[in-house]
Amino acid sequence: MTNLITVTNDTVEKHGFFCKMSARKTSAWKRKRAWLANRFDEGLQLRLLGNGERGFVEFIPAKYAWRGIEGADDLVAIHCLWVVGKSKGKGHAKQLLDEVEAWARDVGYRGVTALTRSGNWLIDKKVLASRGYLSVDQVAPDFDLMLKAFDDGPAPHIVGGFDEKAASCGSGLTVFYSAQCPYLEDAVANARDAANEAGLAFQAIEITTAEDLRRLVPNPYGVFSIVHDGHEVASHYLLKKQIMPLLALSSPKTDR
Numbered sequence: 001m002t003n004l005i006t007v008t009n010d011t012v013e014k015h016g017f018f019c020k021m022s023a024r025k026t027s028a029w030k031r032k033r034a035w036l037a038n039r040f041d042e043g044l045q046l047r048l049l050g051n052g053e054r055g056f057v058e059f060i061p062a063k064y065a066w067r068g069i070e071g072a073d074d075l076v077a078i079h080c081l082w083v084v085g086k087s088k089g090k091g092h093a094k095q096l097l098d099e100v101e102a103w104a105r106d107v108g109y110r111g112v113t114a115l116t117r118s119g120n121w122l123i124d125k126k127v128l129a130s131r132g133y134l135s136v137d138q139v140a141p142d143f144d145l146m147l148k149a150f151d152d153g154p155a156p157h158i159v160g161g162f163d164e165k166a167a168s169c170g171s172g173l174t175v176f177y178s179a180q181c182p183y184l185e186d187a188v189a190n191a192r193d194a195a196n197e198a199g200l201a202f203q204a205i206e207i208t209t210a211e212d213l214r215r216l217v218p219n220p221y222g223v224f225s226i227v228h229d230g231h232e233v234a235s236h237y238l239l240k241k242q243i244m245p246l247l248a249l250s251s252p253k254t255d256r
Contacts, residue, residue: 001078001095002048009040018048018056018082020182028185039064047099049092049150055083057096057217059103060215062156066180066210066219067115069145072156076104079180081123093127100141111149113151113156115220117142121236122221143220158220166218167230172201173247176216178223180209191226194243200228 005014012065017036020029025252032165036044042064049055058079062072066079078100083092116125123134124143133146136155145158173195177184188204195202201234207213219235226243234245 002053002092004095004099005048005050007046007048007065009037012036012046013070016049017046017058017182018054018063020049026182026185028179031179031185032182034218044099045103047085047096049087049096053083053087053090054085055087055092055233057081057098059094059100062113064210066178066182066213066222068157068159068214068217069113069115069156069224071154072113074110074153075147075156076100076107076111076112078112078123081114094131097128097131105150110151110153112146113145115158116144116146117221122133126245130161132178134197139220154187159214162218163230165216166225166227167229168202169218169230171229172203173198174219174225174227175202175204176223176225176227177204178213182224183237184224187224190238190240191243193240194247195239196246200247 005015007017010095012033017032020026023029039060042060044060046058049054059076060079062069062075062077065077066075067119081093081096089105101112101136114123116123118124125146131148133148135144136147137145139158143158146158147155168223173191175191176187177188192202207217207223217225218227218232219225221235224236225232
């Protein structure tokens with residue numbers, strides 16, 4: 001077990017927030033820093049692995065979660081859990097999840113929820129299933145909302161209407177993005193470059209509130225989406241060379 005560093009609004013300049021640690025002068029780092037300032041006031045918690053280990057967890061009272069979920073006001077939501085490099089395989093993910101669950105119990109929340117999926121950018125479902133989290137809602141292609149409840153009560157759910165939200169973007173390439181993830185500024189630039197190469201109209205819509213995220217973004221991840229001619233083609237960071245083949249696709253994902 002390693003020491004955990006609790007990052008607050010007063011200590012974030014010292015400790016950072018793990019991502020973009022070596023890029024503090026970039027606009028992406030500064031925008032995430034500003035985003036955190038508001039979220040700390042809402043109860044956001046950030047823990048970094050100490051003692052030279054590499055990993056972190058970001059979680060928040062689910063009422064304020066930047067994910068497309070509802071019915072979770074008495075829960076805590078995990079935004080991000082990441083352990084990398086030499087720190088993998090040492091039980092650090094377990095320690096970070098222990099911290100989230102202990103905090104939720106201590107503050108009086110009824111449980112912990114997290115949106116999961118395969119691949120990068122969200123927690124893998126298997127990590128939480130091994131700790132007793134249960135699947136309570138799903139949406140294509142592979143989003144799964146997990147819940148560990150300490151007491152009885154209604155389960156949270158994923159917001160719907162994703163096809164309609166994508167269709168409202170119209171023709172061309174539309175990107176939704178948020179400062180919650182500092183890597184997404186680069187992802188927007190990649191999408192813009194792809195649109196320019198393909199000769200498509202382009203618009204980038206920054207999501208600045210959790211309410212707008214749930215209302216506008218056509219996926220439950222919520223902080224990023226690429227929409228082409230009214231159909232979502234990606235919901236996570238991609239390079240330009242990965243985006244270009246997707247622009248030839250026109251089939252929408254299955255809605256709720």
